[in-house]
Amino acid sequence: MRPTSQPLRAVLALLALGASGCGSEDADALVVVGLTTDMAIGFEIDEIESTTKVDGVVTRAERLSYGGGELSLPAELPVAPAHDGAEVELSVAAFRDGDAAAIVTRRAVTRAVGGRRLLLPVSLDEECSAVSCAAGATCAAGACVDPFVAPSALADHDPMWIASASDACKTPSSGDPEIMIGQGESAFAPLEEGEVVPIEAGPQGGHHVWLALRVTGLRQMGSRLRVGGYFRELEFELRPFTAQVTLHRAAGDLCEIYGIRFQVDRGLMVDAVRGRALDVEIALEDPNGDRATAARRVVIAP
CATH class of the missing domain: 2.60.40.1940 (Immunoglobulin-like)
Known part of the structure; x- marks a missing residue:
């Protein structure tokens, strides 16, 4: 049985709480997942299930549904505050309405860095819907790749990233509105x-x-x-x-x-x-x- 969902406002509240921290060392090593897709939410994707781990320990597992009013992409997924050098992993599965099998899955892994708030971009790509990768690999843009992204390759988190995030309807080639x-x-x-x-x-x-x-x-x-x-x-x-x-x-x-x-x-x-x-x-x-x-x-x- 899939985990029960929670209102999106609660998710955002937890994210804000993690961002504020309590002055501890852990609060200085943060990762924010930026989840995007080029598929249409509510039509090609109805719900997603995500699991986050810090140093191999599950810190959050949730299900968000478009039909329940909880799923809107692009969006930020919260990750628990981590210590410097902690391994942060996200696994996501996307489902069509009524389907038991995921149409797209994705993994992404990085390491938290003390004093930085990293943005870890994760995309659910239509090109990956027919791709099966070997154990340890994940699909991005239609190709099987290593899920690990070095923190040195990640930008610092800026809330304005959503304005330019990939979208099912607003693409670089779509031109003026x-x-x-x-x-x-x-x-x-x-x-x-x-x-x-x-x-x-x-x-x-x-x-x-x-x-x-x-x-x-x-x-x-x-x-x-x-x-x-x-x-x-x-x-x-x-x-x-x-x-x-x-x-x-x-x-x-x-x-x-x-x-x-x-x-x-x-x-x-x-x-x-x-x-x-x-x-x-x-x-x-x-x-x-x-x-x-x-x-x-x-x-x-x-």
């Missing part, structure tokens, strides 16, 4: 300017259209979505809809989100909007502050 408005409840479909779109009655009243987005150059997790609309003929602005979203990786550098329900008769009678042109405006801003906007005029079906 850009979004394309489409439609669809369960998949992305193109949406032409002036296209007639159907509306559906919602479960709690009101009528909505299903919107979708194709995205480049923005982070996969934690982006803030804002959807607004304006009926020019009625001189009526719809109340905007906002949410924090997770993108799904599509082909190449494209990522998508679909099933965006936008109510079109909030504050209006539904008969008043039928056959009317609606100007839809969408903005998406990621945790780094990068932002993209797009607009599309649609016509509500008569």
Whole structure:
């Protein structure tokens, strides 16, 4: 049976406690694991299990689940304070929802250094999903390598490393942030300017259209979505809809989100909007502050 999970806020609290120390010698030799992936959290990876050891002794074992609201990458994993020269080891396994076997595993080992707070980068790479390494080796970027990284090769920990960390949707080749408005409840479909779109009655009243987005150059997790609309003929602005979203990786550098329900008769009678042109405006801003906007005029079906 897998270890029970704990809330992410408790993990971060422990990390902060370890960082503050108590003035002891151990508190001066710290390692922070920076965990990243090029796979989509919530789609290709649903949960991870990690084990940390200091000098061969397990100091933490945990399971984090996207479905439980605990898993978001990139992230920092805490390691107990260590003495100078202590061996620090991390083992990580990533699972798809419902799968018993891990799709990717990774090990990383280094040594703590007195007076330094090291950042140990560990990536869960899609290229490693079909790679099996011999005992003692681990897979990184599709190749079997020695898991040991000399502390002299590691940078000091800087909390800003997350801003430039590898991401499933924001890659070096993805270019400037850009979004394309489409439609669809369960998949992305193109949406032409002036296209007639159907509306559906919602479960709690009101009528909505299903919107979708194709995205480049923005982070996969934690982006803030804002959807607004304006009926020019009625001189009526719809109340905007906002949410924090997770993108799904599509082909190449494209990522998508679909099933965006936008109510079109909030504050209006539904008969008043039928056959009317609606100007839809969408903005998406990621945790780094990068932002993209797009607009599309649609016509509500008569």
